[in-house]
Amino acid sequence: MVVCGDDGLARRLASELQDVYRERVTLVVPTARAPQPVVGRRAVARLGLSARLPVGRQPRGVDERALRVVEAAEPEEEVLVGAGVPGAAALALVYEDDETNLRAALVARRLNPRLRLVIRLYNRRLGQHLEALLDQAAVVAEPGADLRELDASTTVLSDADTAAPALAASAVAGTSKIVQADGLLLRAVERTPPGRGRVAEPGLCTLALLSATTGDPAGTEGSERSGDRGPQLLPDDRSVAAATGRGIVALEAVSRAGPTAPLRRGAATLPVASLFSRRLRWSLTGIVAVVAALAVASWLTTGDHPLHAAYITLLDIFAINDPAVTEPPERKVLQILAGFVGLLLLPVLVAAALEGLGAFRTASALRRVPRALSGHVVLLGLGKIGTRVLARLREMEVPVVCVESDPEARGVALARRLRVPVVLGDATQEGVLESARVHRADVLLALTSSDTTNLESTLYARAVRSDLRVVMRLYEDDFATAVYRTLRTAHPDALTRSRSVTHLSAPAFASAMMGRRILGAVPVERRVLLFAALEVAGHPQLEGRTVAESFRPGAWRVIALDTSAPEDRRPDLSAAAPEGEPAPAAGLVWELHPGYVLQARDRVVLAATRRGLAELLGRHAATAPGP
Structure with a gap:
């Protein structure tokens, strides 16, 4: 495996591949990389922590003898050749610059058409086009070969897209965590028990048991305080039944996601509240009420039709009616009052015009914080x-x-x-x-x-x-x-x-380098639970076993089955349908019978821990023992 990058994601990914998947890794980093301080001295002193900072190029937890480090300013062709890309199984390009990753991916595909590419890109639209282009290039370089036989797939990921759902879910007051891939929507919900001695509702299945102190602000999440060993991922039914009084993470719903809804843009339609100030709105409301009162008074005193009385009142307000010299005293008084209202209306209209013009001019400017804002x-x-x-x-x-x-x-x-x-x-x-x-x-x-x-x-x-x-x-x-x-x-x-963004996103990049794209990731306190699609063929831990027998607590669990025919399956289960094409028919069954026997032709959706998925996908992993 070859990893090229210039930030913490590259080092974390190299550590993930070497430590979890037991792969030989070559890490390409910039020349003379300066150490990045973790925190300033003032903040360290205020927290009472040690001022010793972790520095160096070697990833944490990676044996220096098992990791080959190549220093290069740019991932040029000679650098990729020296890093062993022509004979590598997979290459990850995780530079922060999209253009650097794009150029290196094109060169790498030419050097090794059978290479599995994992590219970090922030631009989503460019990533979709790049995946199709590089996959097509692999097929052209090997005439007559199928892309799935070559296993030279291209996966474009974004650490921002991978980590953003977890960060947003951590901030929102509530327990629902939604993991949305391009084509699938996974919803995991943290559920607290209804009372002591009772177990929370498991939903479709229980994904994790939370630590006993996770709901206690004074506790230490995931610590060993009071005998708590932290969260337990993918527990069996016996553990769930015994864990009374503890919260759980349950799989509540899984569905195919439709087209992404456009974000609301408040600048497209400016409401009245943003055009005019509160004081001006009250002034306009008062003038309208006075005009209505004058119109009613004119109707009652003169006996005219209500519409005619309102018309005469407006003419008096705008000073375009004849003086009521020969009219009764009541009519004269109403005309004088209407003239005063017209004088008051003029500055209000000028203020409204100025405020409206200012609102349109500042529509493209940054909005100020409302004074009464709270709970944000x-x-x-x-x-x-x-x-x-x-x-x-x-x-x-x-x-x-x-x-x-x-x-x-x-x-x-x-x-x-x-x-x-x-x-x-x-x-x-x-x-x-x-x-x-x-x-x-x-x-x-x-x-x-x-x-x-x-x-x-x-x-x-x-x-x-x-x-x-x-x-x-x-x-x-x-x-x-x-x-x-x-x-x-x-x-x-x-x-x-x-x-840590690298901690949240590195498992997705590592799994993609092993040939399977992660459908979603759910953070459980300080650990990560992964969802991935897997072909049953070639995996003795799954093939020929029932759904119940294939379940290994703490490692993996089959949660869905793809019932579509092998020839009709999409290579990437999480990919949305291309523009202009109909969405694929729903072929996933989520409520599986425990006695169903998994066949070699089946494709399943797994919930797995990092090490559990590594055992299933790793080329050097030992065969799992029987249940």
Whole structure:
């Protein structure tokens, strides 16, 4: 396996392949890579943590003798040849720059048509076209061969798309976690037991048992406190029945996702409330009421038709009616009052015109934070990850206020289109978080690319509001765990979550390099549960066994069966139908009979742990023992 990258995802992926899948890995990194500090000294001192920072090029947990490191400024052709791409089984291109990954993928496909490619791209549309192009190039290079026989598939993934659902679900008050692949919708729900001594409803199946302290703000999630060994993934029925009083993660529903609904764009239709101020609206309402009263008074005093009386009143207001010199006194008084109302109407109309013009001129500008806003999510950082999380939160109609120091950041344009308030400034500076109304917020999402900014912003927000719910993005998963536990100890009444994007996304990239694309990933506290599609043929752990016999607690569980004929199956179960083509018929059966015997021709959907999936997919994995 060859991994090329310039950030933490490359090192995490190399560690995943070597440690979990037992593969030989060549890691290509930039020349003379400078160490990236995890956190600033001030934040370290405030937390009471050690100031020793993990640095170096070697991934954590990877034996240096089993990992070959190649240093190169760019993944050029000679570099890829030197890294062994012509004879490699798979290549992962995970540079942060899409153009670099694109150029290297084209060169790699020419060097090795049988190479399995996994490419990191932020541009979704470009990724779809690139997958088709490179797969077609593999078929052309091997005339008469089938792409599935070559196993030279191309998979385009985005760490932002992989991690965004987990980050958004951690921030939203509630228990539902939705994992949406291109074609499938997986819904996992955290369910708390109805009372002590009772077991929560399992739904379709129980995916995980939560740690006993996960609902306790003063507890340590996933610790061994009070005999709690952390979450238990894919437990058997006996363990679920015995775990009374503990929450579970249940598979609630799985369905085929339809076309992605367009995001609401408030700038497309400007409501009256955004055009005119409250004071102006009340002024216009008062004038309309006075005009109606004058029209009714004219109708009652003159005996005219109501429409004629209203018409005469409007003429008097606009000063285009003849003076009521010969009219009765009542008519003269009403005309004078209508003239005064006309004088009052003129400045109100001018103010309305100015406010309306100003509203249209600022429609493309950033929206200010409403003064009365409360119960919202404060999102720090509008980079790749922050942009995807912002889109997710707005799809769920969650009120958001963004904080970004760079006015040209990637997500500022999206926030402008969605009419989401944005505060421009450094979140660590005094007054910036106050401008975002953090003291009235429910959740703080710190998703900038700087660990120092995320941690210092969290500590400052905690000083403003000690019970604020916090979700932090931190670079190193071990450091994220230490920060999480320290904050939970320092603020026992607040809920804290720390997440590492590389930790959430690396399993998807690693599984794709093994030839199977992950359909979804659900974070369970500090662990990850994966969903993947797998052909039964060639797997003695599954073939010839019943659904109940194939279930291995803590490793994998068959949750669905693809009933479509092998010749009609899509190579990628999670892929949506191309534009202009009808969606494939639903061929997945989710409520399987425990006695069904899995055949070699079957394709199943598995829920698996990282090591369980590695045992099934790994080329060096030993055959699983019988049940």
